[in-house]
Amino acid sequence: MTDAPSTEPSGLLGAAAIRRLAAELDIRPTKQWGQNFVVDANTVRRIVRLAGVGEDDVAVEVGPGLGSLTLALLPEVSRVVAVEVDPALAGRLPATVAEFAPDLTGRLDVVHADALTVTTLPATPTALVANLPYNVSVPVLLRFLELFPSIERVLVMVQLEVAERLCAAPGSKVYGVPSVKAAWYGRARLVGTVGRSVFWPAPNVDSGLVEIVRHDTPRGDDEMRRTVFRVVDAAFAQRRKTLRAALSGLAGGGPAAEAALVAADIDPRTRGEQLDVDAFIRLAAHLRPHL
The missing domain is CATH 3.40.50.150 (Vaccinia Virus protein VP39)
Known part of the structure; x- marks a missing residue:
């Protein structure tokens, strides 16, 4: 062109x-x-x-x-x-x-x-x-x-x-x-x-x-989308932090954030930029009770 x-x-x-x-x-x-x-x-x-x-x-x-x-x-x-x-x-x-x-x-x-x-x-x-x-x-x-x-x-x-x-x-x-x-x-x-x-x-x-x-099939309903987006926003708010640290405020503390990450099969030392959207969806499902 x-x-x-x-x-x-x-x-x-x-x-x-x-x-x-x-x-x-x-x-x-x-x-x-x-x-x-x-x-x-x-x-x-x-x-x-x-x-x-x-x-x-x-x-x-x-x-x-x-x-x-x-x-x-x-x-x-x-x-x-x-x-x-x-x-x-x-x-x-x-x-x-x-x-x-x-x-x-x-x-x-x-x-x-x-x-x-x-x-x-x-x-x-x-x-x-x-x-x-x-x-x-x-x-x-x-x-x-x-x-x-x-x-x-x-x-x-x-x-x-x-x-x-x-x-x-x-x-x-x-x-x-x-x-x-x-x-x-x-x-x-x-x-x-x-x-x-x-x-x-x-x-x-x-x-x-x-x-x-x-996508032919939606990844989730509006409530799930809002939850996932809250988790995404928190995960990238301070990029240098591990997800355990970045999500501690959202989860109500580091131990709760770590438990959700482990339950979602994600290393708590991982940073946000290493997760794809499917991993964030899994993580949000485990963090949902805290939000």
């Missing part, structure tokens, strides 16, 4: 159209909302292709911005639900779709809301496909996987460092809370990288494309 902005294919936004729309709205991308607009049509087409969505899918897109990815998604799915916090961008998106893809306007729903507070959507999503705002990418991803179990597949663009954490395996230096929590919901893979020059403004970091395919 080339990082240079492409010419503007039919129905998609190129660099010139992005800047025109931004000028019309007097918009300057803000760090507050983690805005970096994609100005390369090849990149959004690549995201849609990797997402593997089809005509039966309802794709939820968080942070559609000026509509680059939205316009690439609309021809491929039955519906796009675009969640946008910026009122100017949320208000302009339907007109942008009407201008560039007039036959597809009926497939778009725009939700003007903060993705971290939204609780319902106008259609049931089957896929999350988004260039996520970098400053809230992990919380948004985990929230949508929690709230909408109908989401079977995820393809998101995030900061490369975050992508590597989400997809890391136990024992890796970057394995941590996001890695375990993503694994609770599905199998995460880094399926590509994206250079800085496809964005406006260009960020200071490269980006990664993360695919998550949800």
Whole structure:
């Protein structure tokens, strides 16, 4: 893939159209909302292709911005639900779709809301496909996987460092809370990288494309998930500590933490970064009486 902005294919936004729309709205991308607009049509087409969505899918897109990815998604799915916090961008998106893809306007729903507070959507999503705002990418991803179990597949663009954490395996230096929590919901893979020059403004970091395919069978109910996530948070709160020490506060003391670890067939001297999600599930089951 080339990082240079492409010419503007039919129905998609190129660099010139992005800047025109931004000028019309007097918009300057803000760090507050983690805005970096994609100005390369090849990149959004690549995201849609990797997402593997089809005509039966309802794709939820968080942070559609000026509509680059939205316009690439609309021809491929039955519906796009675009969640946008910026009122100017949320208000302009339907007109942008009407201008560039007039036959597809009926497939778009725009939700003007903060993705971290939204609780319902106008259609049931089957896929999350988004260039996520970098400053809230992990919380948004985990929230949508929690709230909408109908989401079977995820393809998101995030900061490369975050992508590597989400997809890391136990024992890796970057394995941590996001890695375990993503694994609770599905199998995460880094399926590509994206250079800085496809964005406006260009960020200071490269980006990664993360695919998550949800497990066919849930690992547990909501109560179990909350318990497991509490254990995960405690295990990684101080990475240098053994699990016996890290979990003593949660368990009500070192002896109780050690007993739970031994019962879960885990060496109490182990550290959190050595456990996979299944081990955390076993451990949480034994710690549950203490929580």
